[in-house]
Amino acid sequence: MELRHLRYFVAVAEERNFTRAAKRLHIAQPPLSRQIQQLEETLDVQLFERNARPLKLTETGKFFYEHAVQLLAKTSELESMTRRVGNIERSMSVGFVASTLYGLLPKIIRRFRDENPTVELSLHEMSTMDQIRALKDGIIDVGFGRIRMEDANIRRVVLREEKMIVAFPLGHPLALAKPIAALRDLIDETLIVYPKTPRPSYADQVLAAFQDRGLKPRKIYEVxxxxxxxxxxxxGEGISIVPSSVYGLKRDDVSYRELDDPTLVSPIIMSMRAMDESRDIKEMLALVYRLYEDEQIPHVPSADKAP
Incomplete structure (x- = not known):
């Protein structure tokens, strides 16, 4: 018994007429009748009541029809899924820290998908430290984070150094008094830092900025x-030091001010497994640099282009 026998049988059972079934199948009626006869001989049963008009299924035929329809449906699904798997030649999992969503990352992901339609891309929000572990465990293939972390198994590429800015409550006196803020002016404010865990994190970058300048905020609120x-x-619970890409998050209840120290930056780092030289990793890295140049966004030059 072959799949074509099942298709022929289902067509005759549903049309209840050999002539209409033959037309539906785009074959002549005599060959169709022979195929059904062969099927009955193979199964050693009678599937149709030949003398009935219109054609009727026997009880055995009704049983066989129900299972034939299911089998053909599963066969069609198998064909579809196999084609899908064949078209999705590659897959890549990307980890990212939440703050990178306010920068160029969404455009990077959209452009990569457009240019690589056969790559199945999945996204996972996770801290930089979790990204490192996920890379080692094979859970993700590339990560976008902010923490400088040395690990012999991980290759890290600093893409750009993003300026830090201050987020004030709307109407805050310091925001109204100066267009540019200084860290020393913020020590009497409640400093809201994030993330609370895991550490080290972006919160430690902010706290280190104060400590390196001999400053200590009056109160620290971790979220x-x-x-x-x-x-x-x-x-109005405090102020926060955030990456400048947060400018893109439109809020009418928060005002932002630049900081007077150009060295106050937070890196955006692309991490991958040290030995991973895959085509997709190279294409994503090249895409990042291409978009930075197209958008005229200051960035750390590619090692391939650096003098």
Missing amino acids: REIQIALGLVAA
């Missing part, structure tokens, strides 16, 4: 993520 930090800023 889980950037959105909570900005929500608390809007509520």
Whole structure:
């Protein structure tokens, strides 16, 4: 018994007429009748009541029809899924810290998908430290984070150094007094930092900026993520030091000011397994640099282009 026998049988059973079934199958009626006869001989059963008009299934035929339809449906699904697997030649998992979503990362992902339609791309929000572990465990293939972390098994590429800015509650006196802020002016404010865990994290970069300058905020409020930090800023609970890409997050209850020290930056780092020289990794890295240049965004030059 072959799949074509099942298709022929189902067509005759549904059309209840050999002539209409033959037309549906785009074959002549005599060959169709022979195929059904062969099927009955193979199974050693009678599937149709030949003398009935219109054609009727026997009880055995009704049983066989129900299972034939299911089998043909599964066969069609198998064909479809096999084609899909054949078209998706590659897959790549990307880890990212939440703050990178306010920068160029969404455009990088969209452009990569457009240019590589056969790559199945999945995204995973996770801290930089979690990204390192996920890379080693094979859970992700590339990560976009902010923490400088040395590990012999991980290759890290600093893409750009993003300026830090201050988020003030709308109408805050310091924001109204100066267009550019200084860290020393912020020590009497409640400093809201994120993420609370795991550490080290972006919070440690902010705290180190104060410590390196011999400054200590009066009060530090640790929260889980950037959105909570900005929500608390809007509520007047304190101020927060955030990456400049947060400018893209439009809020009418928070005002931003630049800092007077150009060395106050947070890196955006692309991490991958040290030995991973795959085509997709190379294409994504090249795409990042291409978009930086197209958008005229200051960045650390590619090692391949650096003098």
